[in-house]
Amino acid sequence: MNMSNPDNRRAIDKLNAVPRLSFGHYPTPVEELSRLRAELARELGGCPRIFLKRDDYTGPGFGGNKVRKLEYVLAAAIDAGVDVAITTGGVKSNHARVTAAMCAKVGLRCILVLNPAAVSCEGLDAASQYLDGLYGAEIVTVSHRDERAPKMEAVAARLRADGLNVSVIPLGASIPLGALGFVRAVAEVKSQIESMGLHIGHLFHCSSSGGTQAGIVAGAQIFDWSDVEIIGVSPDDASEAISAEVGHIISGIGELLEMPPAMLDQSVTVADQYVGRGYGIPSPEAQRATALLARTEGVILDPVYTSKAMAGLIDWIRSGKIPADANVLFWHTGGQLAHFYVPAKLSASE
Ligand SMILES: Cc1ncc(COP(=O)(O)O)c(C=O)c1O
Known part of the structure; x- marks a missing residue:
């Protein structure tokens, strides 16, 4: 050092x-x-x-790598008195899943805006998305990755209008x-x-x-x-x-x-x-x-x-x-x- x-x-x-x-x-x-x-x-x-x-x-x-990033990002959200964390990724997103798990651990409402995977399997869902649901995250789907950021902002605006304090965590907490x-x-x-x-x-x-x-x-x-x-x-x-x-x-x-x-x-x-x-x-x-x-x-x-x-x-x-x-x-x-x-x-x- x-x-x-x-x-x-x-x-x-x-x-x-x-x-x-x-x-x-x-x-x-x-x-x-x-x-x-x-x-x-x-x-x-x-x-x-x-x-x-x-x-x-x-x-x-x-x-995975998202844990180290979210330890900082969620600590700041909690300090700011946030009611809801919103983030995004694909249906297999490691970032989305780890956010959902860590929000569950701190009792924070979590909304995930997810787009479909490049490769999908008929009749099957990505295990990651299944776990997102088990962790209690609310899932909003969009049809393409370009729609993710505007959808997050739209969901955040609606919640803010209801008086909630919202943190929008960008892709990958990067x-x-x-x-x-x-x-x-x-x-x-x-x-x-x-x-x-x-x-x-x-x-x-x-x-x-x-x-x-x-x-x-x-x-x-x-x-x-x-x-x-x-x-x-x-x-x-x-x-x-x-x-x-x-x-x-x-x-x-x-x-x-x-x-x-x-x-x-x-x-x-x-x-x-x-x-x-x-x-x-x-x-x-x-x-x-x-x-x-x-x-x-x-x-x-x-x-x-x-x-x-x-x-x-x-x-x-x-x-x-x-x-x-x-x-x-x-x-x-x-x-x-x-x-x-x-x-x-x-x-x-x-
Ligand atoms: C497993 C895994 N490795 C590497 C990366 C890349 O990390 P970063 O988005 O910080 O560049 C990601 C996320 O995008 C990931 O989920």
């Missing part, structure tokens, strides 16, 4: 003073994937050591306040890595609405972890769009932590070569990565996000972009419930 730079020290004090719900189970483990490494080494003649940060184990709502969860997570992982005596050259994770990457990139600067290359892998949008959003959130983090303007470098790396045919549509490389991790390590990736990010990491290893004598960290951000469906009748009966 860089306690020598006074701006960083002040930012860390500010971070520690921001209210946060303490719902996740931390530190999430860091595990070495030695059988995956051995398998790739057999094929390639050598392979970096690969470590996995298990944020699929964070806890509430079946875990606002500077939510991203603080990942600034904090950097301190956690850095201390784990140091105690394992490791030097990590590359950190891979999936990056979509940008909050996770913004938090990690800002956190790496604030906690003086400068010699790691952070690569966000897109499951959907073009690199330019995600990079711009991540940069924007990083600048907001600087403001929240009262850092001098432009102190945080906003340049980031987002790889968009692993999207395949689009958001929520599994690519052959991602499916192979999922099968490989399951078979060699007993680790399940999700079909929408982490499998594409892992396909990216494996491609970087195969193409020699990561030297065989290096160490790489892959951040598992959860999402495995997207593999599962329930009979539509079961959802309807709840």
